[in-house]
Amino acid sequence: MSRLRDRLAKAALILGVVGALASPVAAALLSAAAGRTVILLNPDPPEVVEANRALWSSGEPVAKIYGTPVGEPMRILFADSARIIVPKEDPSLTLYTVDKAKGENPLQERTMWFTVRLAMYGSGALLAAALLHILWRRLRGPRSAVSE
C-alpha cells in the first residue's frame, strides 16, 4: 500500500511539474504558430455591402462596410483564411466573418488561456499533493525506523 502511494506521488510530481510548466509554454507556442489578431464581424451579404459602401465616407469605421463588427480586436486560433477580409479601404485591418446562424464560433485565444489556467490549477494541486506526501514520508521515516 505504501509502495502504491509512493508511485502515485511520483506520478503526481511528474504530472504536476509537466502540467504547470508545459501547458503555458505549449499555449504560447500555439498562439505564435496558429494565432491571428482579427476583428470579428457579423457579415452583410454582397448587395448590402454595396449599399454600405455607398453610405460610407472617409474617416468612418471601415469594418461597418462589411457588416457589424463585434467587440475589440482579438486573437483567434486556426483562422480559416476563406473567412478573412482585408478591406481595400484600410488594408491594416483584418476582419473575420462569423456567421452564427451557421454555427461558426472561432476558437478564441482567451478560451485557450482559460483552459491553461485550469490545467495549471490542476497541476498545482497534484504537485502540492506529491510534495506533501514526500514531506510526510521524510518526517515519518526516522520515526518508523526507531519503532522498528
Add this chain to the structure above:
Amino acid sequence: MTHPTIFAAALAVLASSGGAPEETTYYVGHHVKFVNITFESQAEIETIVGTTNKASGEIKADLEKGTGSVSLSVPVASMKTGIDMRDEHLRSKDWLEAAKFPDIMFISKKVEKAEGPRAKVTGDFTMHGVSKEVAVVVEWKELPDEAVKRAKFPDGKWLKFSAEFEIKLSDHGVKIPEFVVGKVKDAWTVKMAIFAGTAKPETEKK
C-alpha cells in the same frame, strides 16, 4: 382677400414654419439581409457573441426635425450564438424563456433631435416580459436612389439606422444561474444596423 386665399396663405406659413409633422414610415423586416443585430458579453472564458437577422416593425421619422417613433420586435428564437446547446439554454426557462416571452421589443416614448443625423430615442425595452426604459442614440443615413438600384434593393426610399446600447440581464428579471456566475456578465452590448424602406414588406422572406 377672399377666404380661400387667406386659407392658402395660412397653410403656406404653417408649412414653412414646420408646424405640421412630415413623418415618413420606414418598414423593417423586408428580408433578413437588411437586419444585422449583434449582442456581446465579455465572459471569463470568451467574448460571447450572438446575432440575429430577424426584426420587424416601423420607424416613423421626420428627418429634418429628427423626430418620430420606433417600434421594433425581435424573436428570441432567431438569436444564435454559434453553439446549438448554448442557444437552447438561452431560450430556456433559466434565461429568456422564449416559450413564454417569444419577442424582445422596443417601443419609443420620446424622440429628440441630436447633433447631425442622429436622434436620442427613449423608450421601453422589453425582454423576458420585463420592460425597462432605455435611451438610445440612433444614427441614420439615407441611401441614394442610384445606390438603391445598384444594390438591387426593392423600390422606395431606404434608410440605414444604426445604434449601440447596453442592457443588463438583471434589469429584465434574468438571473444568471449560480454555476455560470463569473463566466457570463450581466451587461450586454447590443449593436443594430437595420435598413428600413418605405415599401411595405409583402411577406417575411428567409
